[in-house]
Amino acid sequence: MPSFQTTPGTRDILPPDAVRWRSFVEEFDAIVSLAGFQHIVVPMFEDLGVFQRLGDATDVVTKEMYDFVDKGGRHVALRPEQTAGVCRSFAQHRPLPPWKVWYSGPNFRYERAQHGRYRQFDQVGVEALGSDDPLLDVEVIALAVDFFQKLGLRNVVLNINSLGDSGDRARYVEALSQYFQARIGELSPESVATLERNPLRVLDSKRDSEQAVVAQAPFISGFLSDEAASHFAQVKQGLDALGIAYVVNERLVRGLDYYCRTTFEFQSTALESAQTAVGGGGRYDGLVEDLGGPATPGIGFAIGLDRTLLACDAEQVFPHPSTKADVFVIDTTGGLQALQLCQQFRTAGFASERAYGGRAMKAQMKAADKSGATYAVIIGTDELSQGVATVKSMVDGYQEEIPLDSVVEHVAAQLRKVSS
């Protein structure tokens, strides 16, 4: 018999982790819904061209895309992120701006797996299309800040920067290119190659030997147009008004080419691995137009589930939700009593569990203990013949006999008393 395991870079999210994943998304939903963002579901794969608009100098597009030709001859790709899909959706359906949506779900990038980095990875995120108001940038950033706070994270640092408008950016890239060319001897072969493709990315280098050259490189702030500079100033002003702490990091360029003006990234200082970015985003004012829609400004962010949960683990916050049973039914008469009682408890809205396979009383008690149930309801041959059930508190061990036909009501009343 062949045996199988998950393909590289993918993994099973088992209980109780999957339970925690779901409540993570629920928390996110709760926060962004209050700000008027509505849920959207876009396809997990799209025409390859949709994602190519992310930029031909981005690795996400050029080397990490899961693309294939389907049976109908269409060249499609699994989404590497969801912003492009949302913008395509906007261009296709032309909703009334401002259009504020949120999403969650898996994305796919073909790269070597690492701590906090997988080929299939989940994100939650928002996109707001149709307004270039800098205070919208602030509102969007504030949502992410609120979310991290809600999770209980304290060691998340907000980095912000402005990449300017396309003209500013082009002039800056030119200046950067000239600078690095002049000091090309100090760059690693890898960075020289990166310089060819996208000079901005050289700023991202983590190689120690290059830190000096990178540190002395020209700054973007010197190239911003008056409009872009003013926009950035208003964003900072808005953040200040909300009391949100941030660090202006002019080396923050981010990997997707479509970003302009405001860009930001959340770094967890609690994580020690290489992947410390738990979330990030920015403006992409030209993207909708690139996808065939009307010229529409947009801003959004994405937060990585895995990394953020790793940060939660590191800070010991956002614990796994409880999955305890309320009541455990022990039946040594064959199982029919447990079958019926569990059903009745569930109908009444209480989590009820039981053992299967006619196991010994002691084994069933152990199972009851492990289930975390507050009460055990025991039905043996004695109880059955007398028409009663033994109700035992798993907390203090106290037990009493209750008529079988009122046992659900009795235990339900006790449980309500405990929870109130």
Add this chain to the structure above:
RNA sequence: GUGGGCGUAGCUCAGUUGGUUAGAGCGUCGGUUUGUGGUACCGAAGGUCGGGGGUUCGAGACCCCUCGUCCACCCCA
């Protein structure tokens, strides 16, 4: 894609310079007399030592290949 570490029971790991029937802890299941959990004690199940080739009288240990995994670069969430 490049480089490095690691692959032994469900999990975490031992396994001495290659030498008989591969071990422990945890977990699981059962038991410690009559129908009662958390503790303790006893016992059991569970592994073709990632896979394939090679060296050897003999390989879990050594060599090669391969797959997987982890970490770093890269990239990004």
